[in-house]
Amino acid sequence: xxxxxxxxxxxxxxxxxxxxxxxxxxxxxxxxxxxxxxxxxxxxxxxxxxxxxxxxxxxxxxxxxxxxxxxxxxxxxxxxxxxxxxxxxxxxxxxxxxxxxxxxxxxxxxxxxxxxxxxxxxxxxx
Amino acid sequence: xxxxxxxxxxxxxxxxxxxxxxxxxxxxxxxxxxxxxxxxxxxxxxxxxxxxxxxxxxxxxxxxxxxxxxxxxxxxxxxxxxxxxxxxxxxxxxxxxxxxxxxxxxxxxxxxxxxxxxxxxxxxxxxxxxxxxxxxxxxxxxxxxxxxxxxxxxxxxxxxxxxxxxxxxxxxxxxxxxxxxxxxxxxxxxxxxxxxxxxxxxxxxxxxxxxxxxxxxxxxxxxxxxxxxxxxxxxxxxxxxxxxxxxxxxxxxxxxxxxxxxxxxxxxxxxxxxxxxxxxxxxxxxx
Numbered sequence: 542x543x544x545x546x547x548x549x550x551x552x553x554x555x556x557x558x559x560x561x562x563x564x565x566x567x568x569x570x571x572x573x574x575x576x577x578x579x580x581x582x583x584x585x586x587x588x589x590x591x592x593x594x595x596x597x598x599x600x601x602x603x604x605x606x607x608x609x610x611x612x613x614x615x616x617x618x619x620x621x622x623x624x625x626x627x628x629x630x631x632x633x634x635x636x637x638x639x640x641x642x643x644x645x646x647x648x649x650x651x652x653x654x655x656x657x658x659x660x661x662x663x664x665x666x667x
Numbered sequence: 668x669x670x671x672x673x674x675x676x677x678x679x680x681x682x683x684x685x686x687x688x689x690x691x692x693x694x695x696x697x698x699x700x701x702x703x704x705x706x707x708x709x710x711x712x713x714x715x716x717x718x719x720x721x722x723x724x725x726x727x728x729x730x731x732x733x734x735x736x737x738x739x740x741x742x743x744x745x746x747x748x749x750x751x752x753x754x755x756x757x758x759x760x761x762x763x764x765x766x767x768x769x770x771x772x773x774x775x776x777x778x779x780x781x782x783x784x785x786x787x788x789x790x791x792x793x794x795x796x797x798x799x800x801x802x803x804x805x806x807x808x809x810x811x812x813x814x815x816x817x818x819x820x821x822x823x824x825x826x827x828x829x830x831x832x833x834x835x836x837x838x839x840x841x842x843x844x845x846x847x848x849x850x851x852x853x854x855x856x857x858x859x860x861x862x863x864x865x866x867x868x869x870x871x872x873x874x875x876x877x878x879x880x881x882x883x884x885x886x887x888x889x890x891x892x893x894x895x896x897x898x899x900x901x902x903x904x905x906x907x908x909x910x911x912x913x914x915x916x917x918x919x920x921x922x923x924x925x926x927x928x929x930x931x932x933x934x935x936x937x938x939x940x941x942x943x944x945x946x947x948x949x950x951x952x953x954x
Contacts (some may be wrong), residue, residue, distance in 0.1 A: 619892075620890075620892075621892065623890055623891045623892070624856070625848075625849060625852030625853050625855075625856060625887075625891070627890075628852055628887040628888070628890040628891045629848060629849070629852070629887050631887070631890055632883045632886050632887045632890070633883075637886050637889075637890070638890060642892075643889065643890055643891060643892035644861075644892035645855065645856065645859055645860075645861060645891060645892045645893060646859065646892075649859070649861065649892065650892070
């Protein structure tokens with residue numbers, strides 16, 4: 542089974558999904574990510590889905606779950622690089638990814654996390 | 668086909684041959700008189716003179732009327748494009764019946780009159796064919812225009828670095844929303860814009876369906892990491908929205924495009940300050 546690599550950049554973890562994730566892969570990613578957040582004391586998690594062309598409700602739920610797990614561990618999750626077609630599909634499926642912040646690309650995602658760090662860390666949105 | 672009717676047909680053929688000039692003239696007169704005031708006599712004369720020999724050949728060959736049909740189709744398509752009514756078009760073809768009848772009556776030829784009945788049926792078929800072509804041509808024009816409208820009416824414009832606007836004009840339905848949504852999201856990715864203003868000043872009525880479509884677009888943009896502001900909500904529209912109980916949730920709405928732009932600029936960290944005189948000084952706040 543292919544594992545998705547988790548990259549560390551300062552206090553941010555970056556996960557770039559470039560393969561078709563199966564159920565097992567998703568569960569493994571959730572475990573790996575939870576471990577990594579604790580190990581590196583990460584403040585933010587960025588999930589890059591630029592390469593993801595097809596989404597279903599399962600992937601949508603995966604993103605929400607990862608965000609929830611990270612929040613419990615005091616790290617903010619940002620999903621970046623969603624394609625228009627993917628966004629439209631998610632809306633049509635009725636999934637709005639509650640609790641997940643989004644950014645247009647990796648650069649803006651990193652900038653967003655840094656700008657949040659400047660603000661009082663107690664202000665948690667949603 | 669019986670020998671009897673064969674003979675009658677032959678008489679019509681001969682009549683059309685012998686009285687060609689007279690019938691054509693009369694036909695053109697009738698056609699111009701019936702085809703509405705805005706018909707150009709010159710163009711019509713040319714067309715009918717072209718059709719007449721084709722009609723003769725079709726009658727002689729019985730059924731082999733491909734050329735005639737082609738000419739008639741051309742005629743009715745032209746009429747449809749120029750905005751003539753269906754009856755104004757069909758009457759052009761049916762006019763020949765009257766022209767032929769007048770000639771037969773003047774000749775007092777009762778033998779030919781029997782063939783006339785058969786001739787009428789033939790022309791009626793042509794009339795129906797003309798009408799069908801006319802309707803098809805109209806249908807096509809409408810479809811083409813609908814497509815053009817769809818392309819024309821959904822521009823995505825750049826207001827500022829990182830701020831896009833979509834001025835919506837006309838009624839919003841599912842098909843249009845789909846186009847608007849796709850265009851806007853694509854533009855957001857291409858330009859890397861984090862703010863978008865959807866201006867609905869030109870949308871005549873907002874009902875639950877339109878609101879639903881707007882919400883979808885805003886949510887999709889948000890999923891991609893961009894914020895949408897809905898602007899151009901008129902007092903009437905605001906009342907309708909409240910009366911219908913539509914909930915825009917936490918979507919920012921502004922009364923005018925100007926306010927929406929000011930809001931988006933503020934959000935993206937651009938400061939606008941009015942200096943002395945009418946000069947507008949713009950500076951970007953660096954993080």
